[in-house]
Amino acid sequence: MLAGELRLGGAQVLVLERRAQPSQESRASTLHARTMEIFDERGLLPRFGAPPRRDQGHFGGIPLDLGTVPSHLAGQWTVPQTQVERVLAEWARELGADVRRAHEVEALGGTEGLGAAEGLGAAADGVTVRVTGPDGPRRIRADWVVGADGEDSTVRRLAGIDMSGTPATRELLRADVTGIDIPDRRFERRPHGLAIAGRLPSGATRLMVCQRGAAVARTTPPTFAEICAAWATVTGEDVSSGTPIWINVFTDASLLACRYRQGRVLLAGDAAHRQMPSGGQAINLGLQDAVNLGWKLAAEATGRAPDGLLDTYHLERQAAGREVLDNIAAQSALLLGADTDPLRVLVTGLIQQPAVRDLLAGTISGVGIRYAGGAHPLVGTRLGHVPLGTDLAAGGTSSTALLRKGWGVLIDLSADPARRARLDDLVRSRTARVRLVSCPPPPAGSPLDGVGALLLRPDGHVAWVSAGADDPTPALRRWFG
Ligand SMILES: Cc1cc2nc3c(=O)[nH]c(=O)nc-3n(C[C@H](O)[C@H](O)[C@H](O)COP(=O)(O)OP(=O)(O)OC[C@H]3O[C@@H](n4cnc5c(N)ncnc54)[C@H](O)[C@@H]3O)c2cc1C
Structure with a gap:
């Protein structure tokens, strides 16, 4: 990526x-x-x-x-x-x-x-x-x-x-096993630990087990015998007749x-x-x-x-x-x-x-993430997919389509030719990878309702928003040089 x-x-x-x-x-x-x-x-x-x-x-x-x-x-x-x-x-x-x-x-x-x-x-x-x-x-x-x-x-x-953080205190053993027929278990908490089992499309069964109180200081990978023992302790089922095709372990280290x-x-x-x-x-x-x-x-x-x-x-x-x-x-x-x-x-x-x-x-x-940076509630959030009507130059578009090239986008929603011309001059005077797109004002109910212009970073997060005719130059300088 x-x-x-x-x-x-x-x-x-x-x-x-x-x-x-x-x-x-x-x-x-x-x-x-x-x-x-x-x-x-x-x-x-x-x-x-x-x-x-x-x-x-x-x-x-x-x-x-x-x-x-x-x-x-x-x-x-x-x-x-x-x-x-x-x-x-x-x-x-x-x-x-x-x-x-x-x-x-x-x-x-x-x-x-x-x-x-x-x-x-x-x-x-x-x-x-x-x-x-x-x-x-x-x-x-x-x-x-x-x-x-x-x-x-x-x-x-x-x-x-x-x-920095907290070291492992528990481990979860995982195995994909063929040749067993056991009931599915979805996050089943039992007196001796947690058990999860589910049949995979391949026909194998994926087991995950966390045995309460088990030691986590491990220097070698788990064996199938260990997983069978933990499974038996937690569920009472014997899966040792199965054949493991993949075994793994992860911990709660953070x-x-x-x-x-x-x-x-x-x-x-x-x-x-x-x-x-x-x-x-x-x-x-x-x-x-x-x-x-x-x-x-x-x-x-x-x-x-x-x-x-x-x-x-x-x-x-x-x-x-x-x-x-x-x-x-x-x-x-x-x-x-x-x-x-x-x-x-x-x-x-x-x-x-x-x-x-x-x-x-x-x-x-991951859609709730907001990076620090501005007073307007949209600044720092990811914009997500917003239909933007007809770009004057390129036909119907959306915030998603505008990000294909990985450039920044200054979106003008003012429907004001003079404003567009000013923004166009600003963008053209820079070497940065930012382009200007002008679209009709968004309809009521759109996440951009009331927005006159906004600057979108290449990663889809909002860098700057204006309800009126504010100058985007400081934001363009800050994010694009
Ligand atoms: C058993 C298991 C189950 C998981 N299940 C889930 C899940 O259900 N959901 C989920 O979101 N995540 C899960 N994960 C985590 C997920 O797989 C990782 O978060 C993801 O792979 C991280 O991607 P990465 O590119 O950062 O690192 P990795 O995928 O680990 O890639 C790192 C790469 O660097 C290479 N490399 C390492 N050292 C060197 C070196 N010195 N020189 C050159 N190359 C090197 C490695 O060969 C590897 O290809 C699971 C992980 C494991 C192990």
Whole structure:
């Protein structure tokens, strides 16, 4: 995702990936509304076919209606991570990213040399990367490096970026098993722990089990015998006659990188945050990091960025990460805690209240996020899909369609030719990747009712709003230079 975004922003991109082949592991399978909106904004949705969608999600195992969030792609979409990775890899390559598999990053340093994190400070004018590929080790000089290399991030370690938060206290064992026939269990809390079982389309059964009080200090992967023992303790069922086709474990560790940027090194995705994948938020959070970072880093790398733009990545996405990690921690407590039955009853009642439902569903779906920055209630929010009538130059359009190129958009809704001419002069006088679009005033009931003009960032968040004829120059300078 980040490689594609950087290419849209005009940067040269080299992706170094340790794996020789894409992973076939069964990992994330849920995309939420905001991620689907982003894919739509980049014209990627058709590449996903028609994935299954449902309204019902959950919060800590308590049913939560996600179908009511204000999005044209509301709900929970089932898309295997393997498909997400394939689609995004194709897209990034088409846009000109150089993706090299079987290349492992082993050392980082400033331009002076490798292995010294201090050489990566703000004063460095580049980063040296040692990578070993099929032809042996070599050094690469980059202006910027982004560690999007997962929760055990090598880049994070080499850059000396610490994580803070709470270590693991519980673990959830997972296995896909063939040859067993057991009842489905949806978030079943039992005296000895939590059990989840469901039949997959392939015919295998996915088991997840958290045995209360089990130790979490693990140095080796779990065995099938361990999973069978935990399953038997929690449910009383014997699944040992089955054949495991995949075994995994994750914990409730909740850790956030103390800095998302260290000089010319940045972190995105699981490299920046470690969390339990409750509510299927982990992959969504990472994809949204990438879309926040791409246009900013591309502007920086190509010399267009205003001062401070790149630092807004840390400010905005660390805050977003903290919010998600907090809600995941609350869900873990509700789902896995021993004494939480009264709390679950309370939350089950509260979730029926539209205001509570909307708040939680907005958070899980990612559409509720608002970056700090302005007094107008729309500033900092993502605009989402708003039909905009007829663009004077290009025919009928929408906020989604306007973001396809990954440029900023100044949207003039004044229907005033003189205002349009002034805004046109402003935009034309800049080298920034911003274009002007004029559309008729939005009808009553539109989210843009009463708005005279607005500035949309390439990531779909609102940077500036005017009800009248205010001058957008300060906002254009702040976000686009
Ligand atoms: C068992 C399991 C189940 C999950 N279920 C869900 C779920 O249901 N919902 C959800 O939202 N999330 C889920 N997740 C989490 C989700 O898979 C991650 O959040 C997501 O993969 C993070 O993407 P990423 O690109 O940040 O990191 P990763 O997907 O980990 O990608 C990092 C990449 O970097 C490469 N790499 C690492 N080190 C180096 C190096 N030194 N040099 C070169 N390349 C390197 C790796 O090979 C890897 O391809 C699950 C994860 C696991 C493990």
